[in-house]
Amino acid sequence: MVFKRMMQALGVGGPSVETVLANANCRPGGFLEGQVHVQGGDHAVDVEYLAVGLITRVEVESGDSEYNTDQEFHRQRLTGSFRLEPGARHDVPFRFDVPWETPITEVYGQHLHGMTMGLSTELEVARAVDKSDLDAVAVHPLPAQERLLDALLRLGFRFSRADVERGRVYGVEQQLPFYQEIEFYPPSAYASGINQLELTFIATPRHLQVVLEIDKRGGFLSEGHDAFGRFDVDYASVDQVDWAGQLDNWLRQSAQRRGLFF
Secondary structure, three states: OHHHHHHHHOOOOOOEEEEEEOOOEEOOOOEEEEEEEEEOOOOOEEEEEEEEEEEEEEEEEEOOEEEEEEEEEEEEEEEOOEEEOOOOEEEEEEEEEOOOOOOOOEEOOEEOOOOOEEEEEEEEEOOOOOEEEEEEOEEOOOHHHHHHHHHHHHOOOEEEEEEEEEOOOOOOOOOOOEEEEEEEEOOOOOOOOEEEEEEEEEEOOOEEEEEEEEEEOOOOOOOOOOEEEEEEEEOOOHHHOOHHHHHHHHHHHHHHHOOOOO
16 A cells, blocks of 8 residues: 555556647747547546646856756646546647747748757646656747748848747847747858858847857958847738848948958
């Protein structure tokens, strides 16, 4: 009897949890829908709550070192406490709001190298080990984000990789404790002045905030600061702007101000 109670405390023979998404694809500011299936084990348990949350991999700088950690950045409780009898089935439908600042993971049907995103389901059982489930989620760009990405590709930039970094971006409205950087290789027309271009999107319900950073070429006598650009994109008028032309002008002007020419 003591052994059986110990096994129950360790979660053996306890409930199982499985999440089924109606569609694992979403956009920032959108939503995910699905059902959580909770299956009772061989003994009754008191469930304290059922919750789902979005998790991504975040790079953290600490002193002279850096490390990666999985961070939950948005969480939604689906139930309060309830009694789950042995073998009982409990299905919980949900609609989960995806934050506007959620990093994107897919572009043109391709996964962005370096990105991880998942929906975690947690069943908190009193006096026992938590039961959890993790489902991969694909976050696609907003139309305004697609316009900027299209413009860079038309200029000849190529995707390198993407990551999520803990911290805040100066001068923007930001809710989450991290931001995404999407890195591009420059085309030959810019290669003499630019090592790489880093793009950050921080979306709000009203507009898209865009931050560009040039990691410029140069020797040990060159300035140590990269070139930054920041602007807002209005969702309603995004299709009325020649973004390739605008970005080309900014890149050339930024490089020329720093003594770089291409």
